[in-house]
Amino acid sequence: MKFGIVVFPGSNCDHDAYHAAKHVLGQEAEFIWHKETSLRGADVVVLPGGFSHGDYLRTGAIARFSPVMAPVARFAEEGGPVLGICNGFQILLEAGLLPGAMLRNRDLKFHCAHVCIRVEQTDTPFTIGAAPGQVLRLPIAHGEGNYYASADVLAGLEASRRVTFRYCDAAGRTTGEANPNGSANGIAGICSEARNVVGLMPHPERACEPALGSADGLVLFDSVVRALAAHASV
């Protein structure tokens, strides 16, 4: 199984994602430069965290026009699993592969901390290995993670069970204090209508080994390996 990890100018979590896929999970992994026009046979695509193009204009606003985004959109359209982490999530929003947009954090501060998120949906390729309601402790590192969507879009996301992760406290309660950035409905991550495209602000790839303080993020990568293996055996 091959992970394709897209590298934009300014990506800085690409090696973390590569490490998680290749060294922790023992899967194939390859970097894909943003100017490439092919995903080189990747079975799963990761848009990693970082500050693509220096966050100029808006986070992810320039990266969405990179040549690689055309094959990423086609891959997503065909049902291929795509995971956008942090800046990768912001790029998916700008590209319209997921709905909504990011605003500056409610308190205008860059948050670098471990937070808890609750797995709300377990029928996406990145969460099938998780238990419903499972609490994951993951790092966040962002200044623009305040998820916004119009009231109609938010209602649609909730009704179609597309809110995949929500900020919560250690006990899994979605309190206002547990929401680090002011995101609407405490949203930490969502999935596409077909559920194969998932974006989240916390960094599962930086929490795949106990030595890093948490191995809770591994379940996302583990899930997609299982999802693809199940798909291949059908």
Place this chain on the structure above:
Amino acid sequence: MKARVFVTLKPSVLDPQGRTIADALHSLGYTRVADVRQGKYFELEIETSSAEEAQAIAAEVADKVLANPVIESFRIELDQAPPRPAGAGRPQEARLS
């Protein structure tokens, strides 16, 4: 021809930066500044002498790149080149939001 593009958050979107600036102004005693909305300003130098074409290009660029229509709206003003003498009228202005 120069096009000036103003991008602002939609009224329905909370602007935490504008809010913070307003609070700072209030603490400085500018209590009559009721609210502040922060936005972005772009100057595009467009190689055409046609106002219609400049307007169309600026609008397309603003909609596609400069603004995110989910959270922002934009307004375009065109500067006819060469600049008119003072008092010869205001630059053409178009509002699209």
